[in-house]
Amino acid sequence: MTASVQPAEQSAATTLLRFATAGSVDDGKSTLVGRLLHDSKSVLTDQLEAVALASTNRGQEAPDLALLTDGLRAEREQGITIDVAYRYFATPRRRFILADTPGHVQYTRNMVTGASTAELAVVLVDARNGVVEQTRRHAAVAALLRVPHVVLAVNKMDLVEYAEPVFAAIAEEFTAYAASLGVPEITAIPISALAGDNVVEPSAHMDWYGGPTVLEHLETVPVSHDLTECHARFPVQYVIRPQTAEHPDYRGYAGQIAAGVFRVGETVSVLPSGRTTTIEGIDALGESVGVAWAPQSVTIRLADDIDVSRGDLLAPADDAPAVTQDVEATVCHVADRPLAVGQRVLLKHTTRTVKAIVKDIPSRLTLDDLSQHPAPGQLVANDIGRVVVRTAEPLALDAYAASRRTGSFLLIDPADGTTLTAGMAGASFAAVTAGAAEAAGTAADDAEWDF
Amino acid sequence: MSTVATVPEGTVHPYALSHLDSLESEAVHIFREVAGEFERPVILFSGGKDSILMLHLALKAFAPAPVPFTLLHVDTGHNFPEVLEYRDRTVAEHGLRLHVASVQEYIDAGKLRERPDGTRNPLQTVPLTEAIQQHRFDAVFGGGRRDEEKARAKERVFSLRDEFSQWDPRRQRPELWQLYNGRHAPGEHVRVFPISNWTELDVWQYIEREGIELPGIYFAHEREVFNRSGMWLTAGDWGGPKEHEKVETRQVRYRTVGDMSCTGAVDSDATTLDDVITEIAASRLTERGATRADDKMSEAAMEDRKREGYF
Numbered sequence: 001m002t003a004s005v006q007p008a009e010q011s012a013a014t015t016l017l018r019f020a021t022a023g024s025v026d027d028g029k030s031t032l033v034g035r036l037l038h039d040s041k042s043v044l045t046d047q048l049e050a051v052a053l054a055s056t057n058r059g060q061e062a063p064d065l066a067l068l069t070d071g072l073r074a075e076r077e078q079g080i081t082i083d084v085a086y087r088y089f090a091t092p093r094r095r096f097i098l099a100d101t102p103g104h105v106q107y108t109r110n111m112v113t114g115a116s117t118a119e120l121a122v123v124l125v126d127a128r129n130g131v132v133e134q135t136r137r138h139a140a141v142a143a144l145l146r147v148p149h150v151v152l153a154v155n156k157m158d159l160v161e162y163a164e165p166v167f168a169a170i171a172e173e174f175t176a177y178a179a180s181l182g183v184p185e186i187t188a189i190p191i192s193a194l195a196g197d198n199v200v201e202p203s204a205h206m207d208w209y210g211g212p213t214v215l216e217h218l219e220t221v222p223v224s225h226d227l228t229e230c231h232a233r234f235p236v237q238y239v240i241r242p243q244t245a246e247h248p249d250y251r252g253y254a255g256q257i258a259a260g261v262f263r264v265g266e267t268v269s270v271l272p273s274g275r276t277t278t279i280e281g282i283d284a285l286g287e288s289v290g291v292a293w294a295p296q297s298v299t300i301r302l303a304d305d306i307d308v309s310r311g312d313l314l315a316p317a318d319d320a321p322a323v324t325q326d327v328e329a330t331v332c333h334v335a336d337r338p339l340a341v342g343q344r345v346l347l348k349h350t351t352r353t354v355k356a357i358v359k360d361i362p363s364r365l366t367l368d369d370l371s372q373h374p375a376p377g378q379l380v381a382n383d384i385g386r387v388v389v390r391t392a393e394p395l396a397l398d399a400y401a402a403s404r405r406t407g408s409f410l411l412i413d414p415a416d417g418t419t420l421t422a423g424m425a426g427a428s429f430a431a432v433t434a435g436a437a438e439a440a441g442t443a444a445d446d447a448e449w450d451f
Numbered sequence: 452m453s454t455v456a457t458v459p460e461g462t463v464h465p466y467a468l469s470h471l472d473s474l475e476s477e478a479v480h481i482f483r484e485v486a487g488e489f490e491r492p493v494i495l496f497s498g499g500k501d502s503i504l505m506l507h508l509a510l511k512a513f514a515p516a517p518v519p520f521t522l523l524h525v526d527t528g529h530n531f532p533e534v535l536e537y538r539d540r541t542v543a544e545h546g547l548r549l550h551v552a553s554v555q556e557y558i559d560a561g562k563l564r565e566r567p568d569g570t571r572n573p574l575q576t577v578p579l580t581e582a583i584q585q586h587r588f589d590a591v592f593g594g595g596r597r598d599e600e601k602a603r604a605k606e607r608v609f610s611l612r613d614e615f616s617q618w619d620p621r622r623q624r625p626e627l628w629q630l631y632n633g634r635h636a637p638g639e640h641v642r643v644f645p646i647s648n649w650t651e652l653d654v655w656q657y658i659e660r661e662g663i664e665l666p667g668i669y670f671a672h673e674r675e676v677f678n679r680s681g682m683w684l685t686a687g688d689w690g691g692p693k694e695h696e697k698v699e700t701r702q703v704r705y706r707t708v709g710d711m712s713c714t715g716a717v718d719s720d721a722t723t724l725d726d727v728i729t730e731i732a733a734s735r736l737t738e739r740g741a742t743r744a745d746d747k748m749s750e751a752a753m754e755d756r757k758r759e760g761y762f
Binding site: 014015016083084085086087088090094095097109110112113116117223224227237238240241242243244246247250254255256261283285286293294295296297310334346348350351404405408409410412416417418419422 | 652
């Protein structure tokens, strides 16, 4: 059944899709991931033999594909996934990086981590159970992290006689809910990961479904979009000054374009100072180019000899972000020790790390039902909440909704460097469009709630 | 299928990047983050393809300035001569500074003892750790890839190590967005893996695209080898073959390059980069499964070595 997938044909010009899966073992996530890897020939003979041997040693009859991803001794011993596992597979059309996040243990922290770099999230539900608390939680994380594409995989369709009404009801309920949270694109696919329906090959049991299989969708979902509509942002990482006989006067600002497009001749502001200058040249890892775009790593040369260093941000002079020392954000607390009001922290934003203090924690959010808990005083591991932070120095901070890369930050414990909290500046959920709000019905009330 | 705010499927925008460009940009970003945040970074350089790829990416990241890092090679004393020659030539060509930590010197000084199986890979940990302490390196670039091995699949790009170089997989910092947290206390250091997200095939495709030169042993050649535990090992002073092991001449190449005592060659007629890429794409074995005796020791062999400070 894998005839359509031939890694040997993979060309060097395919694109890359980073995606995340969310769901528990009970939903069949391991089976789905195992099938994607297996059917794209990404699991090789020695790995399968090792899994078969390990499964036998545990007294299991069939090879347990979860052992492919559960890499740590403790995970295998306890039969649980502790950490995000990154998996790699390819088809002739695309290379994939899959962040496989566990459903149970530390689920929020891990799913937030996986979703932070994902362009697509697959949310699994069991067709027999439909949309449950966990499904709503996964949809909320995808919405909070602004994952552009969400796939609802309605699994175990074989156990509900491949019945269209069952699928349609779940798809409608989920789509309404996720749209109300601002998820821009939702694709629902009826599958049976165990039987292989609509994972790689189209199902022979669901004539009523005319959409893509999971793999087809992964292969064709757009990974690039019209960057000219994005706010162009370039955090300076490093100043390149060879000071050699060959390049006595070269001075370039190295960085990875965080968003949008930059062009030679463009007038840019340097933030937070606010000085303006012109882009004189762009060196793209060995060649001079006239235009460069996210996420290219380049070196930008400026026309004027002004003070620019690591931590500064270049942005178009007519589209620069406001500079602020007061940050309001939605955060996910990722450390085992809590975050409290009054705590002194470091805030790492793009290439800039500054001292900061937690001024307020106005609320904590329960992802299952989006209920709010005002003034919790502190946040503990896996909590989602709102925080107000005052920084010692000004930051050129975007709203996370406008720019994932320049709207995100970490709070770090200055004592030992522990990563405490992952932050997203601005409002929590995207504004609800009129159409989606209508479709969402009562759920829209929750989305408009400002906590 | 229910779709909200549909984007036409398969639309190609002018601002797309190929997967190799994406991976290259990510690696360059990681190198530059380290240059911006650390005092004394070093690149682990063995002359193997992954470390050659790292050096190539570092050269591109800082051009036209020189690479702001030195190199460190942990020499097991059982290295392939072709690889050592390549190492020295590369260092000279780019005007780099190379530190060598020698396992042989540790054995000669009685600080390390040869293992009964003759394998020196696990012996690299102590010289590596002491070199890091001695030179006060605070960031150590390794060419580890998450697709290589299941313990490595859980590794962070920035991986904090204590003063004993130990890795605690359960106490890793969550890594979000492209925000790498390199904070560490004096004596601690951070292992950095810029090619975490590359697969073996990506590495070869990129080597072909960039025209990167590799040591000849990566391509098919005639070699005197003998079979031990299902792997073709090269005869040599390191302790092979034993009496009952028959030496024969075969056409082979190396998929990985490590210590001669535990790195196996594979039968191959792939003499060019194109051939190698075709061969890897069709292979049914992982590179470590095919060529590394040390990873076959137990299900958690790599995890255990990593915990103790291995690459």
